[in-house]
Amino acid sequence: MRKFIWFVCLLALGLPAIAQKKKNMPAIDRFAGLDTAFERILRDWHAAGFAVAVVEKDKLIYAKGFGYRDIDKKLPVTANTLFAIGSCTKAFTSSILGLLQKDGKLQYDKPVRDYLPELKFYNDEMNNLVTVRDMMSHRTGLPRHDFSWYAFPSSSRDSLMKRIRFMEPTFHVREKWQYNNFMFLLQGMIAEKLMNKSWENAVRDNLLRPLGMNRTVFTIGEMEKSDDAAIGYALKQDSIIKKLDYYHIDAMGPAGSINSSVTEMANWLRTWINGGKFNGKELLPAAYVTEAMSAQMVISGGMPSKEKPDMHLANYGFGWMISSYKGHYRVEHGGNIDGFSASTSFYPTDSIGIVVLANQNGSAVPSIVRNLVSDRLLNLPYFDWNTDLKRTSDSAKAKAKQAEKLKSSSQKANTQPSHPLKDYEGIYQHPGYGSFEISLVNDSLFAQMGKDLMWLRHYHYDIFEPFGKTPGETIDTTEKSPFKLQFHMNEAGDISMVTQQLEAGLEPFKFTKTPKPKAITKEELEKYVGEYLLGGATVKVYIKDNKTLYVLVPGQPDYELLPVEKHKFALKVANGFFLQFEVNDKGESVNATFLQPNGNFKATRKQL
Numbered sequence: 001m002r003k004f005i006w007f008v009c010l011l012a013l014g015l016p017a018i019a020q021k022k023k024n025m026p027a028i029d030r031f032a033g034l035d036t037a038f039e040r041i042l043r044d045w046h047a048a049g050f051a052v053a054v055v056e057k058d059k060l061i062y063a064k065g066f067g068y069r070d071i072d073k074k075l076p077v078t079a080n081t082l083f084a085i086g087s088c089t090k091a092f093t094s095s096i097l098g099l100l101q102k103d104g105k106l107q108y109d110k111p112v113r114d115y116l117p118e119l120k121f122y123n124d125e126m127n128n129l130v131t132v133r134d135m136m137s138h139r140t141g142l143p144r145h146d147f148s149w150y151a152f153p154s155s156s157r158d159s160l161m162k163r164i165r166f167m168e169p170t171f172h173v174r175e176k177w178q179y180n181n182f183m184f185l186l187q188g189m190i191a192e193k194l195m196n197k198s199w200e201n202a203v204r205d206n207l208l209r210p211l212g213m214n215r216t217v218f219t220i221g222e223m224e225k226s227d228d229a230a231i232g233y234a235l236k237q238d239s240i241i242k243k244l245d246y247y248h249i250d251a252m253g254p255a256g257s258i259n260s261s262v263t264e265m266a267n268w269l270r271t272w273i274n275g276g277k278f279n280g281k282e283l284l285p286a287a288y289v290t291e292a293m294s295a296q297m298v299i300s301g302g303m304p305s306k307e308k309p310d311m312h313l314a315n316y317g318f319g320w321m322i323s324s325y326k327g328h329y330r331v332e333h334g335g336n337i338d339g340f341s342a343s344t345s346f347y348p349t350d351s352i353g354i355v356v357l358a359n360q361n362g363s364a365v366p367s368i369v370r371n372l373v374s375d376r377l378l379n380l381p382y383f384d385w386n387t388d389l390k391r392t393s394d395s396a397k398a399k400a401k402q403a404e405k406l407k408s409s410s411q412k413a414n415t416q417p418s419h420p421l422k423d424y425e426g427i428y429q430h431p432g433y434g435s436f437e438i439s440l441v442n443d444s445l446f447a448q449m450g451k452d453l454m455w456l457r458h459y460h461y462d463i464f465e466p467f468g469k470t471p472g473e474t475i476d477t478t479e480k481s482p483f484k485l486q487f488h489m490n491e492a493g494d495i496s497m498v499t500q501q502l503e504a505g506l507e508p509f510k511f512t513k514t515p516k517p518k519a520i521t522k523e524e525l526e527k528y529v530g531e532y533l534l535g536g537a538t539v540k541v542y543i544k545d546n547k548t549l550y551v552l553v554p555g556q557p558d559y560e561l562l563p564v565e566k567h568k569f570a571l572k573v574a575n576g577f578f579l580q581f582e583v584n585d586k587g588e589s590v591n592a593t594f595l596q597p598n599g600n601f602k603a604t605r606k607q608l
Contacts, residue, residue: 030376031062037372041386042067046241047365048233049077050358053262054373057351058274060266062373069230069359071241079263082215082229083357084246086335088265088344089258090184091292091319094136096191096202098288098318105194108133115190118158120165129173132190135183136318137296141169142180145432147502149181149252151450152434157189157251166432170505177297177316181255184319188254199254210283211267216260220246223259232339234361237478238397244361245451247338256337262355269346269353272331292318293331293348325371326380332370336362343370352377364389404480412460417487419462421445423495424487428511433502437516447485454481462487490576491597497575512575515564525549528581528589532603539603541592551579 041047049067053060065077100106106115109131113119121127126141134140145167154160164182171178188199195202200218208216215226223229223246232244249257267278272293276284295315302314302323313324320331325347332345339359343366346353354373356366371385417424421440429435436449438456445456447466454466455475466481483500486508490496499508525543532539540552541561549561549569561569561579567589571577578595594601 034372034376035064035066037386038066038369041365041368044386044390045360045363045365045368046235046239047358047360047363048241049081049230050356050360050365050369051077051079051081051083051262052354052356052369052373053079053266053269054377055266055269055273055346055353056377058270058279060263060270063263063266065262069228071231071233071243077230077359078228080215080228080261081357082217082223082226082259082261083342083359084223084232084257084259084335084337084340085265085342085344085357086256086337086340087181088333088335088342089254089256091333091344092203092207092258092268093184093187093191093199093254094292094319095284095288096195096199096206097132097136097187098285098292099206100191100194102285102288106132106190108136112186112190115193116161116186119161119186122165122168126169126173132187133296134173135186137316138177138179138183139174139297140180140183141171141173141175141178142167142182143170143178143503143505144180145503146181148433149185151452152436153248153250153252153450154434155250157185157192160185160251161189163432163434166430168506170503174297177299181252184255185252191254203258207268207283210281211264211271211278213260213264213267216258216264218253218257218259220248220259228261229259230340230357230359232359232361234339236476244339247451249337256335260357262357265344265355265357266353269344269355272346273348273351273353288318293320293322295322325374326378328374328378330374334366341366343367345370345374347374347378350378364393415460417458417462418489419495426495426513426515428498428513430509430511433509433511435514436511438498439516456485459484492576494576514572514575515562515570517562518564520563522546527583527587528592530589531606532592533606534594534601534603538606539592 042049047067048071049065049069051065052062054062063079065079065081067077069075069077069081097106101108111128112130112132112135113127121130130140148163148167149160160182191202192199217223232246233241234244236242271278271283272289276282276286276289294317296318297316299314299316299321302312304310304312310326311324313322315322317331320333323330323332328347329349330345330347332343335342339361341358341360341363343356354370356369358365368385368389375383421443424445425438425440427435427437436447438445438447445464446469447454447456453469455469456464456466459465463484463486465484467475467477468479469475483502486499487495488497488499496513498511498513500511501508522543528541528549529543530541532541537554542550544550550558551561552558559574560572562572564570567581567583569579571579576597580593580595581589582591584590589605591602591604594603
């Protein structure tokens with residue numbers, strides 16, 4: 001008994017010493033060695049730079065930049081460097097609708113046309129069934145149709161919305177998850193209408209300012225004014241780092257125009273980790289936060305692989321993707337826009353958040369860094385994500401090259417275009433996409449598609465393949481476009497249309513040709529004005545708005561005339577139809593001939 005008491009006394013005496021020893025022990029640095037790993041990632045992926053921030057519970061525990069935000073000037077990335085975050089913007093947009101729902105101004109399950117009655121979809125099924133929730137979770141049946149806004153940008157949200165009625169779905173409503181940026185544009189437009197302010201101001205007033213995200217901006221113009229903003233870069237030929245121009249998203253802003261830093265994005269993550277509260281004050285409704293990071297639509301089966309059996313699940317919430325990462329519930333969204341890649345993620349039950357922003361186009365860097373940090377903070381065994389994703393990327397590139405070789409084998413040698421290259425010139429239009437212009441420069445065709453100038457190299461017959469043309473640089477024919485342009489003739493044998501396969505699962509898109517108008521003054525147009533006898537009917541030619549010539553045929557709408565050659569005009573909305581005037585030595589029009597696929601019809605001018 002006495003020995004037992006003595007042992008207890010010794011133990012009691014030793015406890016303070018043990019406790020003191022533990023108290024003085026240094027805390028384990030969970031980020032030890034990561035700087036070296038991050039530098040290796042920069043080298044292996046030939047990346048310009050990136051920044052990463054980590055939050056735990058309600059604290060920022062790590063924020064640092066690596067590499068350069070400007071390679072030429074050797075300006076380093078910092079934790080405050082602004083990057084384009086791309087589609088990480090989407091969670092901000094849907095959150096505004098969460099605020100509107102809390103205030104009773106919006107219901108997720110009402111048809112979207114209750115809020116935007118001017119909106120028209122491709123068919124009645126969509127008009128009647130598509131709800132706000134469907135748009136928030138990418139389940140409307142529409143595929144991406146990204147070529148419409150990316151290649152043919154617009155500063156008008158209304159004009160982009162009007163294109164949607166010409167966008168064909170590939171599935172029924174709620175049948176399949178399909179990512180679609182236009183549906184987040186519409187969410188932004190709903191917010192503008194119900195809040196009576198721009199989407200930008202709605203996000204700034206309700207989210208950014210309360211979060212202290214005062215350097216976060218919406219436009220490239222604002223970003224360029226910053227003294228710490230990244231330049232975007234792309235990787236050419238697997239190792240050459242090339243500067244890219246900023247992409248001005250303009251009207252499509254609600255889907256991806258925010259530019260921010262990892263330090264400020266950390267405040268956004270703190271809010272989600274803490275159930276919608278920032279610094280103890282509610283910013284987002286708790287009910288919305290729960291719905292947003294819960295499964296609203298299945299992306300795919302999300303089955304685990306043999307190599308990674310502890311990674312599975314693939315669902316979508318409101319502006320967030322949901323998966324299981326090694327037994328931990330992960331909420332994440334990536335972002336990509338010219339020269340930039342991003343990842344914003346958090347583990348709600350572990351109270352950990354990670355944001356990675358990189359100034360490299362279509363980069364794997366954010367995913368690698370995110371996973372390395374996740375493994376550290378979740379106390380998971382080490383896994384070499386850098387080598388694993390590099391191996392996957394190299395394999396994908398090899399398969400793509402092999403597929404390109406197979407495509408090239410179908411090319412027919414020694415063929416020629418059906419027409420002289422001059423005949424392919426014109427403006428080509430699609431109501432759901434926009435228009436682009438093809439011009440003949442010296443002996444080559446070029447297409448101006450939005451901000452991009454493309455050289456059209458003859459492939460075979462009437463099919464051409466486009467290659468980007470940057471001023472002052474030679475054309476890189478190794479960077480092939482995924483689509484080709486196929487030209488078509490009308491009954492008269494004229495080039496009348498070009499088709500492009502822009503969306504998998506749909507027929508090639510038809511862009512109708514309109515001749516390129518030539519500059520002509522009002523004084524020159526006046527010689528054609530008058531009345532012409534066509535059979536027993538009177539055709540009237542007149543000038544509208546002091547600049548445009550029109551023709552009116554009885555019983556038909558007024559046709560706008562576009563000058564294409566000397567005394568020859570094209571009917572703007574009637575492809576293949578022309579009006580050719582005959583002018584005498586006095587410079588007076590004496591007759592006009594309608595040139596049509598089904599024949600030519602002469603109209604004689606009434607007395608001058």
